[in-house]
Amino acid sequence: xxxVSQNPRHKITKRxxxxxxxxxxxxxxxxxxxxxxxxxxxxxxxxxxxNEAQLEKSRLLxxxxxxxxxxxxxxxxxxxxxxxxxxxxxxxxxxxxxxxxSGFQGMADTQYFGPGTRLTVL
Amino acid sequence: AQKVTQAQTEISVVxxxxxxxxxxxxxxxxxxYLFWYKQxxxxxxxxxxxxxxxxxxxxxxxxxxxNFQKSTSSFNFTITASQVVDSxxxxxALRVQGGSEKLVFGKGTKLTVNP
Numbered sequence: 001x002x003x004v005s006q007n008p009r010h011k012i013t014k015r016x017x018x019x020x021x022x023x024x025x026x027x028x029x030x031x032x033x034x035x036x037x038x039x040x041x042x043x044x045x046x047x048x049x050x051n052e053a054q055l056e057k058s059r060l061l062x063x064x065x066x067x068x069x070x071x072x073x074x075x076x077x078x079x080x081x082x083x084x085x086x087x088x089x090x091x092x093x094x095x096x097x098x099x100x101x102s103g104f105q106g107m108a109d110t111q112y113f114g115p116g117t118r119l120t121v122l
Numbered sequence: 123a124q125k126v127t128q129a130q131t132e133i134s135v136v137x138x139x140x141x142x143x144x145x146x147x148x149x150x151x152x153x154x155y156l157f158w159y160k161q162x163x164x165x166x167x168x169x170x171x172x173x174x175x176x177x178x179x180x181x182x183x184x185x186x187x188x189n190f191q192k193s194t195s196s197f198n199f200t201i202t203a204s205q206v207v208d209s210x211x212x213x214x215a216l217r218v219q220g221g222s223e224k225l226v227f228g229k230g231t232k233l234t235v236n237p
Contacts, residue, residue, distance in 0.1 A: 033224065042126075042213050042227030043167070056222040089165060097223075111225060113159070113167035 002026070004114035006092050012120045013082055020078045021117045025094030032075050033111060034067060036060065037089040049075060050097065082121045089116045124149045126216050128228035135204055136236050143199045143231045145214030151175075153219040156190065156197045161230070162210045173197065204235045 005024045013019050025032050030051050035043035046065070047057045051072040061067075064082075069075040079086055093111035125148040135141045147156065158170040171181065173190050181188045185202045201208055211232045215225040 031223075033222075035225075040229070042215075042229050043225070044227070045222070045224040048222050048224060056224070091167065093167075093225075095223075109155075109223065110157075110169060110172050112169060115164065115166040118165070 004092055004094050004112055006090075006114040006117050008117060009115060010118050010120075012122065014122050015082060015084060017082055018078065018080045019082060019119065020076055021090055021092075021119075022074060022076050023092030023094075023114060024074045025092070026096075026112060029094035029096050029112075030072070031095045031097050031111075032069055033093040033095075034075070034077055035091040035093065037091055037116070038087075043091050046077075079119075082119075084121045087119055087121045089118050091116045124151075124154075124216050124218060124226045126214050126226055126228035128214055128231050130231045131229070132232045132234070134234045134236065137206060138203050139235075140200060140202050141204050141233065141235075143201075143212050143214075143233065145197045145199065145228060147195050147197065147214070147216045149216060149218060151218040155217045155219075157215040157217065157225065158188065158197075158199050159213045159215065160210045161213060167213070170199075201233075204233075206235050206237055209233060209235045 007022045033048040034046040037043040045058050046061050047067050049069040052069050064080045067077045092114045095111045127146045154175045156173045159167045161167050178190050187200045189198045211230045213227050213230045215227045217223050217225050
């Protein structure tokens with residue numbers, strides 16, 4: 001399996017601009033999570049999807065943030081009218097909820113992370 | 123609510139020393155999972171271990187070992203004979219059963235191993 005991938009790895013933008021990040025999860029994983037990590041802190045949960053359904057959003061996710069996972073595969077996170085406080089590392093993780101089609105439970109439910117997208121808002 | 127505390131912000135050791143990273147968690151749930159992740163300078167979080175709340179057996183994997191004690195709500199991580207490549211930020215995380223099963227992370231401990 002290839003791991004979780006995220007693009008772009010770095011994004012520098014001016015305040016007020018819109019940005020969009022993409023996450024491609026591990027192929028058979030049905031859950032996809034977005035986290036935000038600021039300097040010196042641990043990652044904080046933003047939202048998650050089970051297949052294409054967005055089932056929970058954190059209070060950290062203001063109305064300027066929107067996430068989609070249209071076909072239950074890749075996901076996008078868009079930030080509108082960026083602010084300097086949005087500068088952070090945005091991490092995507094995926095996991096398999098339930099039993100793997102092969103029947104092997106293995107490390108199901110363990111979240112595997114991508115390399116992150118570092119956003120700098122000037 | 124769940125909480126994870128990693129009291130050690132930074133630790134610096136000399137190569138070949140043993141080092142223990144502390145993790146204390148809080149939850150009222152009886153079914154939960156504890157994790158350790160490593161974040162090297164490249165930024166990607168690398169999964170190291172998962173333990174569930176019903177399994178207090180300690181685990182050893184090479185130079186890494188984990189001590190899970192429900193009585194003290196701790197899940198400590200020891201690196202034996204540390205190496206420069208172990209330099210990274212290490213995060214302890216908690217996940218409860220049900221719902222989103224999101225991870226709640228501590229603030230991390232930055233480990234620097236000097237040659």
